[in-house]
Amino acid sequence: MLAEQTQLAGWSAFDAGQHAEARQLWRTSLDAADDAQDRALSGNALAFLAYQQLTLGGDGASTASASYETAGHDVTPGVRALLHLRTAWAHAVAGNAAATSRHLGIGTACLAEHDDRPEPDWVYWVDQTEGEIMTGRCWTVLHRPVRAIPVLTRALAGFDDTHARDKALYLSWLADAYVDANEIEQACSIAADAVRLSAGVGSSRPAARIGALFRRLEQHSGLACVAQLRTQVADGATRPRLSGGATPDSR
Secondary structure (H helix, E strand, O other), X not given: OHHHHHHHHHHHHHHOOOHHHHHHHHHHHHHHHHHHOOHHHHHHHHHHHHHHHHHOOOOOHHHHHHHHXXXXXXXXXXXXXXXXXXXXXXXXXXXXXXXXXXXXXHHHHHHOOOOOOOOOHHHOOOOHHHHHHHHHHHHHHOOOHHHHHHHHHHHHOOOOOOOHHHHHHHHHHHHHHHHHOOOHHHHHHHHHHHHHHHOOOOOOHHHHHHHHHHHHHHHHOXXXXXXXXXXXXXXXXXXXXXXXXXXXXXX
């Protein structure tokens, strides 16, 4: 189906930092899904567009809300979970803790639902771990480290280093939460693992996340761990990056 294929292509473009191409592909996907009267895919296209708006510094909350409203209540639990978790992220970025908590609750509840209908192939990765990752990310961006650290630590316990791109991203959020907790040495240790894993990864997103994290750590530049991390980041910047696939997720 054209709508699904252009969503996947749009995610690959987005993950590589090609935002104009990603936006065009997702709008094409939205039109195709609307024409096919596939409400789930229409909602997902809007969720992708909302996520891009947030990444580029815009306000994606209204687009994210439109994503689950467009899909409706009759889509499968996995689709509802995905759209509500992404909406939670949009509200977290906007600083709305109450709305974030509400949509996290809805999304995680959907993950526990039983439904005899098969889920679409494109939500195969939406599971309990994804719910925990998104929960941890949301509380991190809301500067609630006491809530963020345990859930991210639990989720990361099941990730092998072979999932380098994803694990580097998740570690960057955990390190951010430790900065908020004023545990700078621990933040640096986790950030160092993220830097190591991101070396050679084709996605632009781990590098962007690590860059933002490192800017936060610069205020602690007198600490030896920050100096060591600075050297590691500089060394990593000189290594070639490899191309690779990207999971079309909300991370």
